[in-house]
Amino acid sequence: MNLFAYIADRWDRLSLQALLHVSEVVQSTVIAAIAGVLIGVAVYRSPIGSAVATALASTILTIPSFALLGLLIPVFGLGATPTVIALVLYALLPITRNTIVGLAGVDPAVTDAAKGIGMNRLGVLTRVELRLAWPAILAGMRVATQMLMGIAVIAAYAKGPGLGGEVFSGLTRAGSANATNQALAGTLGVVVLALLLEGVYFLIARLTVSRGIRG
């Protein structure tokens, strides 16, 4: 059976797994974005705070994903929970770092002007600073999403949902008729989904980044 026949044959299951894969990655990215932006907002005014947050987040990124997953299994068991925790942790670095860089990069003259026309602290943050830092934050989310697409495959080891299951079945059934097709379908599926998400990010940037600061 060639790859296309295989995909057509298993379309129902593959499409469900693809959906789950995207869904867990997107959900984790959103959670990490909320946490990352909050952390960024909390620390960006303090150089030490920024350094600590960046250092911690990049340390997490250094940890092999398989090892982190292993450490999460005894605590959270198998399935979606350890997967989402691992994914959120990995997504934190790019988002936090970009939030800090984006917020720190806002021209002080602009925030000064905003205060000058009577905006309060929260107003300046939400209506000026975060708006201007948004392209950087979005870029961080995009990087995080791309990374999570691959890590989510490994998470199938802890019985996490998604296309990783296909890759693992392919591996365990090595030598049997459809092993390669299965692993290939899983791998290519992830690549295709990653490309689709890339397109989605492009659209989001188009729609949400103020035309005044679009590069």
Add this chain to the structure above:
Amino acid sequence: MTTTTDVTGFSTESGSRRADRMRLFAQPAAVVVIVGLVLAWAFSRDNDEIEAQSIQAGVLLTKTWEHLVITAVVAAMVVGIAVPLGMLLTRTWARPAAPAFIGIANIGQAAPVLGVLVLFFLWTEWEGLWAAALPIAFYSLLPVLRNTITGIESVDPALVDAGRGIGMSSSGVLLRIELPLAIPLILAGLRTSLVLAVGTATLAFFVNGGGLGELIDTGYKLNRVPVLVVGAVLAVGLALLVDWIGAVLEEYLGPKGLS
């Protein structure tokens, strides 16, 4: 000489430079403490027969060694392929080919590494070190390749002109001017590649390549948490150490005289 600046001076740095400095000192210390504590716990607790089979110095050393060998082989391949390739692709005549190679390396990194590893195994039916190292190298290639190209291309054209103008051959300019000036960026790329390599080496056991992932797998399959934890903590410690080595290389291997 009012314009003279102190080379060793510590100046106000951006958050991330400061973060790098912080990690340079804190990271190895944290690794030693955490790994030490976990090993002390694992060796002092009352291990059953299955646990004791894995939690013994010989096994741990062998697995760590295998892990390091994979990482080193990958790093050597990455440097050996990506740096010369990057140098080649910055030559005027080869420049049109650069996007194609960057594209291939991009696919290598964007594709899920486990998928690449498994597919390579299924196609070649190889097992062991090379079955793991080759796909991991393909996956880790991009940062060094991209940074080599960017590093060489960002060298001030006036310096290349000066080099040629005083009679250096084009290969002389490449080796003595462009490459040394690109080294800081290449090292930054190498550090990223090293982290990718040491991390993905935990997956090598899937193709019988050994490494610390094997301990994690054993602990998980046989439901022995101590084995799993020791494997995972060693893998984390090793990754942090390799990253630290990358940071030290970045700090001290770059050419002198730059900022």
Add this chain to the structure above:
Amino acid sequence: MADNDNVSGVEIQLDHVTKRYSGSREPAVKDVTMTIPAGKIVILVGPSGCGKTTTMRMINRLIEPTSGTITIGGEDALRLNADELRRKIGYAIQQAGLFPHFTVAQNIAVVPGLLGWDRKRIEQRVDEMMDLVGLDPAQFRTRYPRQLSGGQQQRVGVARALAADPPVLLMDEPFGAVDPITRGNLQDELLRLQTDLRKTIVFVTHDFDEAVKLGDKIAVLGEASTIMQYDTPEAILANPANDTVAGFVGAGASLKQLTLLRVRDVNYNDDALTAVSEDTSPAQLRSRMTEAGKTYALVLDGRRRPQRWVHVRDLSTAASLAAVGRPVGDLVSTQSTLQDALEAILAEGGNAVVTGTRGEYVGTIDIRTVTDTIQQIREEHETGSAAS
């Protein structure tokens, strides 16, 4: 000329040299023919984009000419290996182009290294070159370029260009990126070096004042490097070939001429009444002044350096010459340009004291001398061009 014997430069000939880039209809450099005499500084000056840099870069073949020939010291440059050719041609560019990861010494040593000199000779040469451009080797040898000021970097750039003692030096706006005061110093330095070295220097600039100051000859270039006028600075200032050149020369051509002439070249006065303070009493000087019918005298110190101007009536009450009168203000040396002299004259309000190489009194100069000189030059060049 008598000083021709120690010329180390060689003649450069450009013969119908053209550069045409593929894809553009008009050539960047069109049919340039010129002779750059040995041991002279020739300035290529013109508006930006006129092809002056392209012309210069064809001499060391950083750009290959499309047609035409270039000979350097009688050798056909286009037949030599380009890299080897360049090792025999010094090259200095804007912002020095120093290699930031090489120390000052390593930068200067590059070309001798390429030529395969032995270590000892290179080391010696590096120190020699640093001395030549006024950088203390002990202090600067191991510095990196970014630890130097812009002016110091340029000096190292010149030292690097001269390290292998090339007969020809190409300089592409080498002083373009430094502040005006430093630029002035570097220009003076280059002239000082050139009096000893006598290289053939091709110097590209868009600054006409720089051209006038440095050039033995100036080539004023127009579009596609066409030579509008190629002559000495004096001749171009006195008699621009056409309106474009005149426009480029700009206003104040007469004032610029003053920068070309040195005090030693004009007839300054040497009839001021002088007295050495240590061995003349005020009474003695007073009687000498009445005798000569002068109201002012110049008091010198033991080494005949000018100290003070005294009026005859200051002397009646003075006990010694050491403290009477008014201190001498701005001095000019015989090396100074007439422009400096004019400034000193205006500042002093009458005439300025001229000193020799050791700072000793040699005469005075006044505004008459300056105006007479300008007049004289103008007449010379007008009759000269009428004859040709």
